[in-house]
Amino acid sequence: MCGIIGLLLADETSNVNQSIFDGLTVLQHRGQDAAGIVTSERGRLHLRKDNGLVKDVFQTHHMIDLRGNVGLGHVRYPTAGSSSCAEAQPLYTNFPHGICVAHNGNLTNAAELTDLCRNELKRHVNTDSDSEVLLNIFADSLLKESGKSSNVDKNDVENIFKAIETVMKSCKGGYAGMYLINGIALVGFRDPNGIRPIVFGTRPSKTVDGATDYVFASESVAIDTLGFHLNRDLEPSEAIVITFDGNVHTRRCLPSSESVHAPCIFEYVYFARPDSIMDGISVYESRLKMGEKLAYQIMDRYPEHDIDVVIPIPDTSRTSALQAAYILGRPYREGFIKNRYIARTFIMPGQETRKKSVRLKLNTIKSEFAGRNVLLVDDSVVRGTTATEIIQMARDAGANKVYLTSAAPPIRYPNIYGIDIPTRTELVAYERNEEQVAQILGCDWIIYQNLKDLEDSVREAGECSGEAFPQHYESSCFSGQYVTGEDIDSEYFSKLHDLRNDTAQEKRRTAVLDSTGSAALPPGSHHGCENLSNDKRTRA
DSSP: OOOOEEEEOTTTTTOHHHHHHHHHHHHHGGOOSSSEEEETTEEEEEEEEESSSSOOOOOOHHHHHSSSSSSEEEEEOSSSSOOOOGGGGSEOOOSSSOEEEEEEEEEEEEHHHHIIIIISSSOOOOOOHHHHHHHHHHHHHHHHHHHHOSSSTOHHHHHHHHHHHHHHOOOEEEEEEEEEETTTEEEEEOOOOSSOEEHHHHHEEEESSSOOOEEEEEHHHHHHHHTTEEEEOOOTEEEEEEEETSEEEESSOOOOOOOOOOEEEEEEISSTTTOOOTEEHHHHHHHHHHHHHHHHHHHHOOOOOOOOOEEEEEETTTHHHHHHHHHHHOOOOEEEEEOOOOTTTTTSSSSSHHHHHHHHHEEOGGGGGGTEEEEEEOOOOOSSSHHHHHHHHHTTTTOSEEEEEEOOOOOOOOBOOOSOOOOOOGGGTTTHHHHHHHHHHOOOOOEOHHHHHHHHHHHHHHHHHHHHOOOBBBBBHOOOOTTTTOOOOOHHHHHHHHHSSSSHHHHHHHHHHHHSSBBBBOOTOOOOSSSSSSSEEOOO
């Protein structure tokens, strides 16, 4: 669930470095594993990427080197590949033209596409990242389409659209991304089902009369922060090509009849910032609706409940907890104080790392718990590690009873489209009912949102906006129904488990470190964390 941003400024003498840095900073919640920026300066590419937060990866001397009026930025949340900085994005290939990619999502057929790249297309794939596959499929297709033209024009937008069409026909899964084709165009694209989010914005150029600056981003909050106008979300299978001379071309690369528009509903539950608008729907309004429906479910199931106080598990659940408290007629209190310098535990790799970080991240205000029956509101319960620790913290603070409610339904199935829910056995709700989950977590009872109420919450928030909004949502981690087709079967999940369970990921992280602690690369390969420039290369 990475964060991506791309900018093209009309003024060729201007620099996008600070704007991309600022945009990545407000998208930092989408991934804290790595960050990267690439810029294009009159045909010369400059790249800086490394593991770490945005503020740590980019120092003043890096920013000075990132010159150019066009660029891409990326913050990484790893679901495929390893934690090596070689897999930090943007990724680059030099032929044709010089192409970079920033990608959010997950390809479900990445293994077979990797074999295709290596064996048939004869393209070198240096990492385990599916983003590199996405880059090579596009680069090869663009080269072939350009070669078919009797009058090869480097600004041939038709070839770009044909290459994107090949990508969308070849690559299965959920993805949104951007290509920077050096000297030619900035391209934004979205998968045929619109699972992963991407928005498009514009603003008048500050220095070139009558010209326009353009931006793509994962969330509208980045567009707002940079002073752009949010034009719209990209449609499923749509690509927008903005040539370096400022012309905009749009196309649905596959027929709408071949897919169902089904954006990821987990964006509204957890990932997106509440001040974002996604597919015409306010994330904040949808979370208010989630809290409202939770409260009505509690009153229906426990009409004589003895809840004294409603306390959110910060930060994402605050909006839902506020509305739940209002409907229940109980006081809303902030019982947990968050250390804002600890990364989100759901994103952290490894069960032990997640467990140890909870008490570093949160501390209780004991007076809000002592002697009270407390309703804790969480956005979701995944592995149960965080919830178990928090419930125990509430009891240690003196709570009489601890009830837990989740704004999301029970997560019983893997998510395969870009969220780190890879294996069923790690999910606390897998093959368990609410009573069994409550016993494991140590709470007096737990109530989950039901799926219909969750989907209705998002739809009703869309109706409040008065804008067109999707009627279907990708909710496979709750329902087990995968929108991309029949290739998602037991064999696929077995392979996914072998590759991406906590034990396998920990082994892979250890394997990519050499004795100095840097990422090991094959002989003859250059280090993935560097500044890429025609006049100099600087090791990170």
